[in-house]
Structure formats: C-alpha cells, structure tokens
Amino acid sequence: MQRFINNPDDIVDETVAGFVRAHSDMVKLDAENNRVVLSQWAGEKDRVGIVTGGGSGHEPAFIGYTGKNMVDATAVGELFSSPTAKSFHDCIKAANGGAGVAVLYGNYAGDNMNVKMAAKMAKRDGIEVKTVVANDDVCSAPATEREKRRGVAGEIMMWKIGGAKAATGASLDEVIATAQKAIDNCRSVGVGLGPCTLPAVGHPNFEIEPGKMEVGIGHHGEPGTRVEELKTANEVADDMTRIVLDDHNLPAGTEVAVLVSGLGATPVDELYVLFDRMASQIEAAGLKVYKAYVGNYFTSLEMVGATLTVLALDDELKPLLDMDTACPGF
Amino acid sequence: MQRFINNPDDIVDETVAGFVRAHSDMVKLDAENNRVVLSQWAGEKDRVGIVTGGGSGHEPAFIGYTGKNMVDATAVGELFSSPTAKSFHDCIKAANGGAGVAVLYGNYAGDNMNVKMAAKMAKRDGIEVKTVVANDDVCSAPATEREKRRGVAGEIMMWKIGGAKAATGASLDEVIATAQKAIDNCRSVGVGLGPCTLPAVGHPNFEIEPGKMEVGIGHHGEPGTRVEELKTANEVADDMTRIVLDDHNLPAGTEVAVLVSGLGATPVDELYVLFDRMASQIEAAGLKVYKAYVGNYFTSLEMVGATLTVLALDDELKPLLDMDTACPGF
Missing domain, CATH: 3.40.50.10440 (Dihydroxyacetone kinase; domain 1)
Incomplete structure (x- = not known):
C-alpha cells in the first residue's frame, strides 16, 4: 500500500x-x-x-x-x-x-x-x-x-x-x-476501473480484473450492474450518458449542469476527454449544457474511475447554481 | 493500463x-x-x-x-x-x-x-x-x-x-x-510513491518498489535525491518541510503561502494529513502560514505522491496573491 x-x-x-x-x-x-x-x-x-x-x-x-x-x-x-x-x-x-x-x-x-x-x-x-x-x-x-x-x-x-x-x-x-x-432533477452513474484500499484493512475493497470495468459502481465499491471489457473513453462516455439520459427522460431544449468527477486516481486529462464526448452526446439528445464541472469533486480514496451527474435546470435553479459561494471544494 | x-x-x-x-x-x-x-x-x-x-x-x-x-x-x-x-x-x-x-x-x-x-x-x-x-x-x-x-x-x-x-x-x-x-521566494519538493504511464508507451515511466519512496522526484518521474523506505505520513511531511525550509532559510516571522499538491493518484484526505504536519513544522520554525492550498493543483497523470511548495510573502506579494481570479484551476 x-x-x-x-x-x-x-x-x-x-x-x-x-x-x-x-x-x-x-x-x-x-x-x-x-x-x-x-x-x-x-x-x-x-x-x-x-x-x-x-x-x-x-x-x-x-x-x-x-x-x-x-x-x-x-x-x-x-x-x-x-x-x-x-x-x-x-x-x-x-x-x-x-x-x-x-x-x-x-x-x-x-x-x-x-x-x-x-x-x-x-x-x-x-x-x-x-x-x-x-x-x-x-x-x-x-x-x-x-x-x-x-x-x-x-x-x-x-x-x-x-x-x-x-x-x-x-x-x-x-x-x-x-x-x-x-x-x-439529478441523475448520476459511476464506472470503476480499479479498487481502493481502506488503510486499516490493508487490501483492496473489491477486485477489477485488468482489461475490465464495472459499470454502475457505487462510491464505496458497491457492485455495479455489469462487469465488462474496458472500452474506449468514447464508448464509456456514451454508455454513461445513455444510462443517465434514458433514466432522466428530459424534454428537448432542457438546460443542464454536468458534473464529471474522478474517483481519486484517474488522471484529470482523462476526465476532460470523457466530458467532451459526454457533452457532445448530451447536445445530440437536444439538451443544452449550461454549466460544467470537471475534476475531483467527490472521490473514493484512490479508486480509479469516474462519475457523471446531469442536473436539469429551470428558471429557479439556474440563478441558485450561479450564486457566488466560498467553500474549499469548488 | x-x-x-x-x-x-x-x-x-x-x-x-x-x-x-x-x-x-x-x-x-x-x-x-x-x-x-x-x-x-x-x-x-x-x-x-x-x-x-x-x-x-x-x-x-x-x-x-x-x-x-x-x-x-x-x-x-x-x-x-x-x-x-x-x-x-x-x-x-x-x-x-x-x-x-x-x-x-x-x-x-x-x-x-x-x-x-x-x-x-x-x-x-x-x-x-x-x-x-x-x-x-x-x-x-x-x-x-x-x-x-x-x-x-x-x-x-x-x-x-x-x-x-x-x-x-x-x-x-x-x-x-x-x-x-x-x-x-518559492521552494518546492516532491515525493513519489508510485509511477505513471504514458498511454502511448503503455508501461510505467519508472519503478518504485513497494515499501519504498523517492524523495525529490520530478514532475515527469525525474530521479530524486534518494530512494528510501516508505515512512509514516508525519515523517515524510517532516522530511519535505526540512528540505524546503533548509534551502529557503527564511527569517523568523516571515509569512508564507503553502501549496500541497497531489501528483494524481494520492487520496485527497492524505494531502490534508501531510499539510497538517507540514504546517505545524513550518510554524515551529517561526514562520506564519498566511494562506494554504491543498488538492490536485499540479499533477503527473496518475503518479502517486505529493509536492510541497512554500512561498515567502511580503507586503507587495500578499495583496497580489489575494486578488480575485477566475480560472478553472483554482
């Protein structure tokens, strides 16, 4: 460790x-x-x-x-x-x-x-x-x-x-x-590529075979809906976007905020690679990305993976999302 | 990978x-x-x-x-x-x-x-x-x-x-x-616990044996000054602070800004563990921590490790550091 x-x-x-x-x-x-x-x-x-x-x-x-x-x-x-x-x-x-x-x-x-x-x-x-x-x-x-x-x-x-x-x-x-x-108005999905280790336990909290990924994984390694071959970044982004938007079922023209968070050990550049494809798919679905957050916002120690969150906005939520804040996390 | x-x-x-x-x-x-x-x-x-x-x-x-x-x-x-x-x-x-x-x-x-x-x-x-x-x-x-x-x-x-x-x-x-x-007025030091992999290369850019760490490592895995047994977080924090302050040689009473950055795959909580000890050592050396930044500010893909930067402030630099900015990295 x-x-x-x-x-x-x-x-x-x-x-x-x-x-x-x-x-x-x-x-x-x-x-x-x-x-x-x-x-x-x-x-x-x-x-x-x-x-x-x-x-x-x-x-x-x-x-x-x-x-x-x-x-x-x-x-x-x-x-x-x-x-x-x-x-x-x-x-x-x-x-x-x-x-x-x-x-x-x-x-x-x-x-x-x-x-x-x-x-x-x-x-x-x-x-x-x-x-x-x-x-x-x-x-x-x-x-x-x-x-x-x-x-x-x-x-x-x-x-x-x-x-x-x-x-x-x-x-x-x-x-x-x-x-x-x-x-x-929020829907999220996580994909895990590698586990994390609680220091007091000393071994990984779950296993992901090299070359595999876990779709739908939880923030503590809770099992996802399927383990499958690790795909390209674009394919993973497409899957994640589809899972979120299918469940969301938003009317065309809806403005959304998009949050892509690393799970702890994923390089930041790859989060932007995922985001770029996700934003394209979100816009292809007739939605409009009003605001985006990309980075390590909600992690799970050194888990490898990422989450996507899509928040549907309206005239009440937009100015509240835009209000100035002072907190260490943003 | x-x-x-x-x-x-x-x-x-x-x-x-x-x-x-x-x-x-x-x-x-x-x-x-x-x-x-x-x-x-x-x-x-x-x-x-x-x-x-x-x-x-x-x-x-x-x-x-x-x-x-x-x-x-x-x-x-x-x-x-x-x-x-x-x-x-x-x-x-x-x-x-x-x-x-x-x-x-x-x-x-x-x-x-x-x-x-x-x-x-x-x-x-x-x-x-x-x-x-x-x-x-x-x-x-x-x-x-x-x-x-x-x-x-x-x-x-x-x-x-x-x-x-x-x-x-x-x-x-x-x-x-x-x-x-x-x-x-800045001095920095990095400690590496694990390497990173350039995707086009496909294998780690250097090796760190389990149980070892590399003190003084560079942002691309450039060799440090020594490879030694992986110590406790406090001991690592003490080493890093000593390296920076010995070189800095600041007069007692100097106000400093402290930046602790993860290298990509280090859990954020551990950066705060390091920072707490570093701040104690910095204050024990007679300096005053005016401002602190802790997080993934300057990474190296998924390298495991952290850097410490100490910036000595004066009456000109303080208000400049405090000036509002709008950029994605802060």
Missing part, C-alpha cells in the same frame, strides 16, 4: 485537522466535537441552516462543501462510514439560526438512521428540522424503486442549490422543496 | 477540446492553433499580457490557470513534452495588448529553447517580450546552481502573482520583477 499514512485509526482526525487549518477563512471545528466542521457563516440569525454529513474518504466531499451560501455544518464519519447521530445533532444545533435546519444527505442505511435520531434530539431542543435524502445514483436500483437509490455526486448540486436558496432568505419549507427539486 | 483513453495520439486534442468546452466562460481556443488556450480576457489593451505553457498530463496545470487576472495564453504540449515555438509565439501574439508580454514558464530544456525562439519571432512582430524561468524544485540541483533547477508547482504562485501584478496596470518591467520575486 503506497500511501501517506500514520496510524490508520487517526486518518480522519488528521484529515479534519489539516482541512480546518488550511481553510480557516471559510471553516472551523465545532468547539466540542472534532467530527463536526462548521462554516464561518453557520448559525446566521433567521437564515435556514444547511447540514450534511457522510463517511470520510470522499474528499473534498463532504467537508469541502462547507462554507458561505453552501453547507453550514458537516458531520464527519470514519472512512466510508456514517457519522454518529450525536455529530449530526451537533451540526443541527450549530447550523440553527432560528429559522429551522435542512439536513440534505445521501441515502445510506447508517446516515438515514443517524439523521433520524439526530432530528428527534433536535426536536427536543425546539429546533425545526426537515430532510432531503439524495438518491441520484441510477444503477443502484430500478426507476420504479427510486427511493432505494443511493446518493452520489448529485449531492453537491443539492447542497449548492439548497445553500443558495437558504441565502435568499427562503423559509425552511421553501429550502426543502428546492433542494428536493435539485436532487429529483 | 486501467485508463479512459481513445487513440493515445488524440489525448491532448481531446483534453483541450473538453477543457475549453467545460470552461467557455473563462477560456477559449485560439482561432488558428488548437494547442493554444486563451483567457476570455486575453489581449486587453495596455495591460501586460501573461503567457505560459508546458507539457500536458499535469492538469489542471498548465491550461487550468488561464483566466482573469492570471495567464492570458497557454501553449499546450504533448504529454510531458514542451509546446512548439509556434504555439508559444501564437500565445504571445494573442496575449499582447500593446504593453508587452511576460512569458512565465518552467526550466526545462525544450521550453527554454522554444520560448527563446518564440520571443525572437515576436520581436520581429514588434512585440516586447520578457521572461521569467521558474526553478523552485530544490532537489533538482544544489543551491549553488539554482539556475539548473526545474520549475514545478511554484509556477502556480508565479502565475497568480504575475497575473495580478499585470492587472494592477504595472509595466512589463514591473510585472517581470514581481514574477521573478514570486518564484525566487
């Missing part, structure tokens, strides 16, 4: 310490819980607070999207594990400015359970909490069972738009409705 | 096409040379133009730092190869707004030769051209032969500060003097 590590048990603490130190103009540690990263703007009076959280190892997600007009408080879990209910609860308390708190998170069993418990605890504190559960990962369940799908890189779009909506002074119900619309 | 590629000969064209497509709000292709990426603000009248260029495979460098208050025109080479003299010349012409052009580039044989030729060609066009050659890579030559050292991630600081200086309306001589100061 060719990696920069000390004691594997300390990686998350050390990552968070380095993160808040590097970006102290935008974020800080919670005074009492070092698994809670706060925006310097958290708790602004009468503004809806935005909370998220998730396992570590996906940097810059989740902590990197904490900041101005974005997420106010982010709960930090162990590598690939949910944060605790206590950390989500501490996030809710810190993000609360009296107008309620929107918890915008991904659909994983641990996160679902811990957010629910945290919301109950916050209710006893007198804080109004509502949630949106991201489920943009097309291959993780059929369209008829969308509520079973996992949340992946579309969460970044949900946080961006939810945070911007809160910044406009919208009510909790309005923020929730808009964040829900943002994730409902 | 688990990679997203079409024909290896097309990677650079496809990367550049995807890049300008993704970031058309900030950059565009030169109308006649598809190896020249222009800022949307290139050629502004009476402002000094900033040009750079270098081999591909280091994305977001070099093209990613093209933009507002940054680089005006970037010449694009093949993977790990210098751009042509013609591309540098086309950059100079496009960046020229009548106040002269500063070419701020890295110390590599091919780049030196091609920039010199391009400057001669531009002189015949009546454009005043001056250059700064970055040589921040401490391990590539002894301090007594600093002119032999290669340019690495410190170039980003040189572009940032040079571009900001030009935006203030400074003269060509002033921009050159400030960019020269920026790179003179």
Whole structure:
C-alpha cells in the first residue's frame, strides 16, 4: 500500500485537522466535537441552516462543501462510514439560526438512521428540522424503486442549490422543496476501473480484473450492474450518458449542469476527454449544457474511475447554481 | 493500463477540446492553433499580457490557470513534452495588448529553447517580450546552481502573482520583477510513491518498489535525491518541510503561502494529513502560514505522491496573491 499514512485509526482526525487549518477563512471545528466542521457563516440569525454529513474518504466531499451560501455544518464519519447521530445533532444545533435546519444527505442505511435520531434530539431542543435524502445514483436500483437509490455526486448540486436558496432568505419549507427539486432533477452513474484500499484493512475493497470495468459502481465499491471489457473513453462516455439520459427522460431544449468527477486516481486529462464526448452526446439528445464541472469533486480514496451527474435546470435553479459561494471544494 | 483513453495520439486534442468546452466562460481556443488556450480576457489593451505553457498530463496545470487576472495564453504540449515555438509565439501574439508580454514558464530544456525562439519571432512582430524561468524544485540541483533547477508547482504562485501584478496596470518591467520575486521566494519538493504511464508507451515511466519512496522526484518521474523506505505520513511531511525550509532559510516571522499538491493518484484526505504536519513544522520554525492550498493543483497523470511548495510573502506579494481570479484551476 503506497500511501501517506500514520496510524490508520487517526486518518480522519488528521484529515479534519489539516482541512480546518488550511481553510480557516471559510471553516472551523465545532468547539466540542472534532467530527463536526462548521462554516464561518453557520448559525446566521433567521437564515435556514444547511447540514450534511457522510463517511470520510470522499474528499473534498463532504467537508469541502462547507462554507458561505453552501453547507453550514458537516458531520464527519470514519472512512466510508456514517457519522454518529450525536455529530449530526451537533451540526443541527450549530447550523440553527432560528429559522429551522435542512439536513440534505445521501441515502445510506447508517446516515438515514443517524439523521433520524439526530432530528428527534433536535426536536427536543425546539429546533425545526426537515430532510432531503439524495438518491441520484441510477444503477443502484430500478426507476420504479427510486427511493432505494443511493446518493452520489448529485449531492453537491443539492447542497449548492439548497445553500443558495437558504441565502435568499427562503423559509425552511421553501429550502426543502428546492433542494428536493435539485436532487429529483439529478441523475448520476459511476464506472470503476480499479479498487481502493481502506488503510486499516490493508487490501483492496473489491477486485477489477485488468482489461475490465464495472459499470454502475457505487462510491464505496458497491457492485455495479455489469462487469465488462474496458472500452474506449468514447464508448464509456456514451454508455454513461445513455444510462443517465434514458433514466432522466428530459424534454428537448432542457438546460443542464454536468458534473464529471474522478474517483481519486484517474488522471484529470482523462476526465476532460470523457466530458467532451459526454457533452457532445448530451447536445445530440437536444439538451443544452449550461454549466460544467470537471475534476475531483467527490472521490473514493484512490479508486480509479469516474462519475457523471446531469442536473436539469429551470428558471429557479439556474440563478441558485450561479450564486457566488466560498467553500474549499469548488 | 486501467485508463479512459481513445487513440493515445488524440489525448491532448481531446483534453483541450473538453477543457475549453467545460470552461467557455473563462477560456477559449485560439482561432488558428488548437494547442493554444486563451483567457476570455486575453489581449486587453495596455495591460501586460501573461503567457505560459508546458507539457500536458499535469492538469489542471498548465491550461487550468488561464483566466482573469492570471495567464492570458497557454501553449499546450504533448504529454510531458514542451509546446512548439509556434504555439508559444501564437500565445504571445494573442496575449499582447500593446504593453508587452511576460512569458512565465518552467526550466526545462525544450521550453527554454522554444520560448527563446518564440520571443525572437515576436520581436520581429514588434512585440516586447520578457521572461521569467521558474526553478523552485530544490532537489533538482544544489543551491549553488539554482539556475539548473526545474520549475514545478511554484509556477502556480508565479502565475497568480504575475497575473495580478499585470492587472494592477504595472509595466512589463514591473510585472517581470514581481514574477521573478514570486518564484525566487518559492521552494518546492516532491515525493513519489508510485509511477505513471504514458498511454502511448503503455508501461510505467519508472519503478518504485513497494515499501519504498523517492524523495525529490520530478514532475515527469525525474530521479530524486534518494530512494528510501516508505515512512509514516508525519515523517515524510517532516522530511519535505526540512528540505524546503533548509534551502529557503527564511527569517523568523516571515509569512508564507503553502501549496500541497497531489501528483494524481494520492487520496485527497492524505494531502490534508501531510499539510497538517507540514504546517505545524513550518510554524515551529517561526514562520506564519498566511494562506494554504491543498488538492490536485499540479499533477503527473496518475503518479502517486505529493509536492510541497512554500512561498515567502511580503507586503507587495500578499495583496497580489489575494486578488480575485477566475480560472478553472483554482
């Protein structure tokens, strides 16, 4: 394992310490819980607070999207594990400015359970909490069972738009409705070419034979829908675009935002190669690429692979996506 | 080779096409040379133009730092190869707004030769051209032969500060003097844990045995000063900081900017682990971390490893570093 590590048990603490130190103009540690990263703007009076959280190892997600007009408080879990209910609860308390708190998170069993418990605890504190559960990962369940799908890189779009909506002074119900619309308008797919290794485990979390790829892979190596021969970049881009657009079924003329993220060890140039072909296919389908993000936005340690997220825009979402932010992840 | 590629000969064209497509709000292709990426603000009248260029495979460098208050025109080479003299010349012409052009580039044989030729060609066009050659890579030559050292991630600081200086309306001589100061005030070091593969070659460009690391490695796998046992993240961070600070020899109290970049396949969380320790050591040496950048800023395809750059600041450089920019790489 060719990696920069000390004691594997300390990686998350050390990552968070380095993160808040590097970006102290935008974020800080919670005074009492070092698994809670706060925006310097958290708790602004009468503004809806935005909370998220998730396992570590996906940097810059989740902590990197904490900041101005974005997420106010982010709960930090162990590598690939949910944060605790206590950390989500501490996030809710810190993000609360009296107008309620929107918890915008991904659909994983641990996160679902811990957010629910945290919301109950916050209710006893007198804080109004509502949630949106991201489920943009097309291959993780059929369209008829969308509520079973996992949340992946579309969460970044949900946080961006939810945070911007809160910044406009919208009510909790309005923020929730808009964040829900943002994730409902997202579809994502991942393709894996190589596994990653949790340092405490010491061996890869799954296998991909040389010359093969896994289509529909999840952010923790969850199995995809098929393993097949590794194709050319253009063929992979075509497959990914088709999977997303077939499920999306958008009317011609729709403007979209496109996010192509590396999974950790894919060269950045190849993400642009994929994007160029995807954008051509998206436009060939009669859609218009309004905005694009290409880079390492939501990773899985040193997994080799990429994800595509397509967000359908409308007149409400466009200015929210365009609103200025200050967070380390963008 | 688990990679997203079409024909290896097309990677650079496809990367550049995807890049300008993704970031058309900030950059565009030169109308006649598809190896020249222009800022949307290139050629502004009476402002000094900033040009750079270098081999591909280091994305977001070099093209990613093209933009507002940054680089005006970037010449694009093949993977790990210098751009042509013609591309540098086309950059100079496009960046020229009548106040002269500063070419701020890295110390590599091919780049030196091609920039010199391009400057001669531009002189015949009546454009005043001056250059700064970055040589921040401490391990590539002894301090007594600093002119032999290669340019690495410190170039980003040189572009940032040079571009900001030009935006203030400074003269060509002033921009050159400030960019020269920026790179003179930078020291960098790289550590490699795993090699990368040029797709057209198909095998790794060098070997690192499991359990070993190469200290002082260059951005193309140029040999470092020593191969040794892979140490803990803290020990590696200590070594890297010591190499940089011993060469830098800065007076106590100096404010510095710190840039920790992954080389392509190192998990982002580990960059923060390294940064946290480096920042502690930098502060223990009596210096003050004014600003930090941690992420994939200057990569080498999917090389495993990281670089540290320390830039000594003063009252002139600080506001230039802080000036707003719009470019895809930040």
